[in-house]
Amino acid sequence: MTTASHSGTLHVVATPIGNLGDLSPRALETLRGVAAICAEDTRRTRQLLSHFGLDTPLLALHEHNEADVAARLVARLQGGESLALVSDAGTPLVSDPGFRLVRAARAAGVRVSPVPGPCAFVAALSVAGLPSDRIAFEGFLPAKAGARRERLALLASEPRTLAFYESSHRIADTLADLRDAFGAARPAVLARELTKLFETVLDGSLGELAERVAGDPDQRKGEFVVLVQGVGDDTEARIVEGRRLYARLGEHLPPSTAAKLAAELTGAPRKALYGFEDK
Ligand code: SAM
Numbered sequence: 001m002t003t004a005s006h007s008g009t010l011h012v013v014a015t016p017i018g019n020l021g022d023l024s025p026r027a028l029e030t031l032r033g034v035a036a037i038c039a040e041d042t043r044r045t046r047q048l049l050s051h052f053g054l055d056t057p058l059l060a061l062h063e064h065n066e067a068d069v070a071a072r073l074v075a076r077l078q079g080g081e082s083l084a085l086v087s088d089a090g091t092p093l094v095s096d097p098g099f100r101l102v103r104a105a106r107a108a109g110v111r112v113s114p115v116p117g118p119c120a121f122v123a124a125l126s127v128a129g130l131p132s133d134r135i136a137f138e139g140f141l142p143a144k145a146g147a148r149r150e151r152l153a154l155l156a157s158e159p160r161t162l163a164f165y166e167s168s169h170r171i172a173d174t175l176a177d178l179r180d181a182f183g184a185a186r187p188a189v190l191a192r193e194l195t196k197l198f199e200t201v202l203d204g205s206l207g208e209l210a211e212r213v214a215g216d217p218d219q220r221k222g223e224f225v226v227l228v229q230g231v232g233d234d235t236e237a238r239i240v241e242g243r244r245l246y247a248r249l250g251e252h253l254p255p256s257t258a259a260k261l262a263a264e265l266t267g268a269p270r271k272a273l274y275g276f277e278d279k
Contacts, residue, residue, distance in 0.1 A: 007111065008078075008080050011034060011113055011115055013030055013085065013092070015027065015118070017223075018196035026115055027115045031054055034082045035082060037084045038058075038069075040060075042058040062097055070105075073104075073105075077108070078110060091119040094139075121135075123195070124163070124194060128203070128227045129189070130229050131161050134159075140164070143170070152177055156182050161229055163225060172210075179207050183236075187205060187206075189226075193222040238268040241266045243268075245261075
């Protein structure tokens with residue numbers, strides 16, 4: 001759809017994920033200049049605006065009312081007013097509300113323009129030292145343990161680096177589930193409280209990270225991004241296939257012969273096949 005020239009603009013504005021110094025000058029000017037700001041939690045955004053001396057009117061737009069208020073907001077935009085959309089922290093629409101409003105505005109031919117800025121998983125990726133060319137952003141895993149494990153089972157052979165969001169009360173369980181689903185040796189990074197006072201970026205295997213967080217209550221406080229390296233190099237995939245074959249051949253052959261054949265057929269190191277079923 002082409003944009004209507006008499007319409008206002010919907011500015012999608014990223015806000016800080018902790019450090020208020022990360023609000024960009026352009027974000028500030030945009031928030032100052034619009035007729036109103038659509039905010040997930042108006043009290044939180046009011047605090048941000050007060051810090052910068054702004055008193056732009058606020059409108060509540062959250063997951064429970066977005067479908068209802070989107071049409072009214074689009075009418076205002078079509079009437080020539082410009083609006084901003086913010087979430088509580090970071091980039092709107094990234095595990096945050098806004099997609100319905102943006103879709104409705106675009107469908108109505110209203111210009112939608114980003115003011116980019118902080119985003120927790122991008123910030124984590126930038127300091128993780130994990131492969132970053134291709135990334136699969138998974139956001140929050142299901143809260144229920146059964147659904148979470150099912151989701152992780154589907155992701156275990158994903159070759160891209162995986163990014164998850166997690167809160168303090170589930171981080172220990174999620175790390176344990178990740179370790180069980182992807183194997184204790186898989187490299188990962190846990191980024192906590194980025195840009196804030198207690199910013200911590202831990203790297204290690206999933207086994208090490210799960211143990212560290214389970215044993216240290218301080219490491220369970222705050223907000224988290226978990227990044228997990230994908231099955232990038234095919235050694236890991238070969239080992240999985242080698243072990244499957246070794247177990248099958250082992251039903252008919254002595255372990256040493258089964259391991260030799262499975263290693264030859266899959267290219268997995270023979271040592272990685274022995275005794276894994278006891279672990
Ligand atoms: N829209 C946001 C963004 O652009 O990243 C994400 C919103 S989501 C509702 C909130 C989650 O993002 C938190 O539970 C946490 O997983 C992650 N997060 C937000 N701020 C963070 C920070 N400072 N450090 C680490 N993770 C953070």
